[in-house]
Amino acid sequence: MNILEVKNLSKKIGKFELQNISFEVEQGTVMGLIGQNGAGKSSIIRCILNLFKKTSGEITIFGKDHAHFETEIREDLGIVFDELHVPDNLTAIDLDKIYQKVYKRWDSEFFFSLLDRFDISKYDKVKVMSRGMKMKLAIVLALSHHPKLLLLDEPTSGLDPIVRDEMLDLLLGFMEDETHSILFSSHITSDLEKIADTITFIHKGEVLFTETKDSLLYDYGLWKGTKEQATEIPTHAIIGKRPGTFGIELLVKREFVSQAFPLERPTIEEIMVFQVKGG
Amino acid sequence: MRKMLLQYFFRNMDVQLLSIPLFFFLYYIGIFLLFEHSFLAFSSGLIASVGIFTILFLQFYQRSKKMFDVMPIPKKKLVQAKFIFLLYVAGVYVVLFNILHALIIHFREESEWSGWMETVGTTLLIILLVVNLLLFLDFLPNQKIASMMIPLLLSGIAYVLFLSPLHGLPTVEMFSTGGMLATAISTAFLMTWLHYRIIIYLTIKLDIL
Numbered sequence A: 001m002n003i004l005e006v007k008n009l010s011k012k013i014g015k016f017e018l019q020n021i022s023f024e025v026e027q028g029t030v031m032g033l034i035g036q037n038g039a040g041k042s043s044i045i046r047c048i049l050n051l052f053k054k055t056s057g058e059i060t061i062f063g064k065d066h067a068h069f070e071t072e073i074r075e076d077l078g079i080v081f082d083e084l085h086v087p088d089n090l091t092a093i094d095l096d097k098i099y100q101k102v103y104k105r106w107d108s109e110f111f112f113s114l115l116d117r118f119d120i121s122k123y124d125k126v127k128v129m130s131r132g133m134k135m136k137l138a139i140v141l142a143l144s145h146h147p148k149l150l151l152l153d154e155p156t157s158g159l160d161p162i163v164r165d166e167m168l169d170l171l172l173g174f175m176e177d178e179t180h181s182i183l184f185s186s187h188i189t190s191d192l193e194k195i196a197d198t199i200t201f202i203h204k205g206e207v208l209f210t211e212t213k214d215s216l217l218y219d220y221g222l223w224k225g226t227k228e229q230a231t232e233i234p235t236h237a238i239i240g241k242r243p244g245t246f247g248i249e250l251l252v253k254r255e256f257v258s259q260a261f262p263l264e265r266p267t268i269e270e271i272m273v274f275q276v277k278g279g
Numbered sequence B: 001m002r003k004m005l006l007q008y009f010f011r012n013m014d015v016q017l018l019s020i021p022l023f024f025f026l027y028y029i030g031i032f033l034l035f036e037h038s039f040l041a042f043s044s045g046l047i048a049s050v051g052i053f054t055i056l057f058l059q060f061y062q063r064s065k066k067m068f069d070v071m072p073i074p075k076k077k078l079v080q081a082k083f084i085f086l087l088y089v090a091g092v093y094v095v096l097f098n099i100l101h102a103l104i105i106h107f108r109e110e111s112e113w114s115g116w117m118e119t120v121g122t123t124l125l126i127i128l129l130v131v132n133l134l135l136f137l138d139f140l141p142n143q144k145i146a147s148m149m150i151p152l153l154l155s156g157i158a159y160v161l162f163l164s165p166l167h168g169l170p171t172v173e174m175f176s177t178g179g180m181l182a183t184a185i186s187t188a189f190l191m192t193w194l195h196y197r198i199i200i201y202l203t204i205k206l207d208i209l
Helices: A041-048 A070-074 A092-102 A108-117 A131-143 A161-174 A189-195 A213-219 A268-277 B002-035 B038-069 B075-110 B113-138 B143-167 B177-206
Strands: A002-013 A016-026 A030-034 A056-061 A077-080 A149-153 A181-185 A198-203 A206-212 A220-225 A238-244 A247-253
Touching: A002 A041, A002 A181, A016 A041, A016 A181, A016 A198, A016 A206, A030 A041, A030 A189, A030 A268, A041 A056, A041 A149, A041 A181, A077 A131, A092 A108, A092 A131, A092 B002, A108 A131, A131 A161, A149 A161, A161 A181, A161 A189, A181 A189, A189 A268, A198 A213, A198 A268, A206 A213, A213 A220, A213 A268, A238 A268, A247 A268, B002 B038, B002 B075, B038 B075
Parallel strands: A030 A181, A030 A198, A077 A149, A149 A181
Antiparallel strands: A002 A016, A002 A056, A198 A206, A220 A247, A238 A247
């Protein structure tokens, strides 16, 4: 069952354009949206949230049109941007009072237990919190009304590894319920390697591919060798190349390369870099 | 939902809500004393109060917008709450200004009000100027803001000079009606700007918001 479906989404924003974006997020899975800065990841999430009006296409969340059922859908959505978007003169206690009047399923007990778990002060105003604290508070706010789908837009960018790890733990805890799903946009691919089931790669406003993380890591191989050796690899197998320690490094499709060529398992980051830079 | 939004707006705008009419009442006294033209003072003071409050409220709302944008609140309700809040405030200001206006008229008829009123008005104006001078000194390292403060101070001095006829000269003979109106408008502008700076000063210094 698909929790989120995006079909042929197009949106023009100044000179930038999202073109025919299509992907689905299945219930119980985590989809990572990867791509360079400015590739269109945030614009897609804003279109999904109807903060940007789409030019054309169809977006359904929980099987309902995202614009017609906007308010109803928001009850089941947890949203985190790359910054905490609340007035900075408020404390966590103030936010609890506001959120409990907005969300039908707001769980104050759960909210304060998460604050305690992550050492977030309930008395401090947002403006005195560190960036890491603010982002942890953002995730706690997004989780405390028990959403079914989390939309995360670069939530870990600019955070130190320890805070990022804590946040990923929190997300893994959220995914223990099989009815929960996450759409996680990031250019920090190591975070996605830890939690994503499928990866959608966005480049210059277009979807380059959507694949499961395992098949992505299995389908591609990283070959390292001299330029002379590289000529023996079929050109249609080569996705991208770059100069390497031994001469050249190639990202190849495993299925087109003979087993005589030893291939390493690439990281998602390497796949992304080779895809963008190409041949 | 609407009740929550209104409570949220009132809670976060309470300082401005109370301080704006106070500052504009000062302006009201100045104009009234100078020109003995209560309608001009009353209407421009009221309009300026509502105007400056609306600007400050919209700035505040902009800071909260991103939070509300992703919440399950119908956009229609948000817009409605904004308008209802501003209507409430305008209503409160109309009532407040009418009460103050009635009180002034009462004092004028019943007692020798102009003497102490002049003193109070001038004292408050001097306080305003001192606060702005402190602002100026506070922001001095920031040259851009400091340069914006200079015309403000000059305007403040001009305003004090402009009030000096209060102490004796028959002002109505000194200015034509057009001059009066122009001066009243510039005074309203100056008071708006002074108030705006003071709100910022209080916000930073006293951590009000």
